[in-house]
Amino acid sequence: MCISLVVVLSVHIPSAMANLSLYTVTALLILDSEGNRVVAKYYAPPHSSVGTGTPAELGVGPGGPGMSGLQTYKEQRAFEKSVWEKTRRGAGEIHPLPPHLILSRPSTDLHFHIVGPLATSNELMLQSTLTAFHDAVSLLLRGQIEKRVVLENLDLVLLAADETVDDGIILETDAAAIASRVTRPKPDSTDIVINEQTLLNAYSTFKERVTQRIGQL
Known part of the structure; x- marks a missing residue:
């Protein structure tokens, strides 16, 4: 007689693991020394779903990236003021602001911030991302990370942000x-200027080559 035994394994998945997602960054901010947006x-x-502003199939709960409370300019500016008040008084680089986690890095008259969901954020990953963005901006601006220089090269800074997150x-x-x-540089991005001098040079080159070819006959 053969007896088949079926063993059912019950695996407990922590809630933090269940909420893991690729969408780990809520915001990337650069504020000046007075908390104003740069x-x-x-x-x-x-x-995203309508209720929470996050993908329902990923199980990212309220406080995750894209939460509905940070959609309008007014809501974003109020949040940035809260970030500024929280980080300027607190020591260190990691600041919990439920339901968010904020990591900060000061630089001259600017403050770089990265924001993620408090419940599921990996602090080391956010720190690495913030450091990479800051250092990339430093490379692009040749070490001059100041408000004036950032505003003058805003296109480069925004592109760096897009390449980071x-x-x-x-x-x-x-x-x-x-x-x-x-x-x-992008391929075929060189501008070709065609003017009268360019046409004259092309004609002269063509004439010389024709003359040389006739002389060889």
Whole structure:
């Protein structure tokens, strides 16, 4: 007689593991010494649900990236003021502001911030991302990370942000790689200026080649 035994294993998955998602960044901010916005990138995952602003299939709860409370400019500015008040008084680089986790890095007259969900954030990953973005901006601006210089080169800074985080997903944590992608010239991007002098030069070159060819006959 053969007896088949079926063993059912019950695996407990912690709630933090159940909420793991690629969408780990809520915002990337650069504020000045008075808490005013210099650069602000807020991320909402695509195909988000209406209720929480986060993908329902990923199980990301309230406080996760793209939460509905940070959609309007007024809400974002109020949040940035809260970030400024929290980080300027607190010691260290990690600041919980439920339901968010904020990591900060000061630089001259600017403060770099990265925001993630408090419940599920990996502090080391957020720290690596913030450091990469800061160092990439430093490379692009040749070490002059000041408000005036950042505003004058805002296009480079925004491109660096896009190369670091996209839709709340961390793309790169290597500052040199981020900077190289921002400064890399695009193929066929050289402007060709055609004017009267250009046409005369082309005609002269063509005439010389025709004369040489006739002389060889």
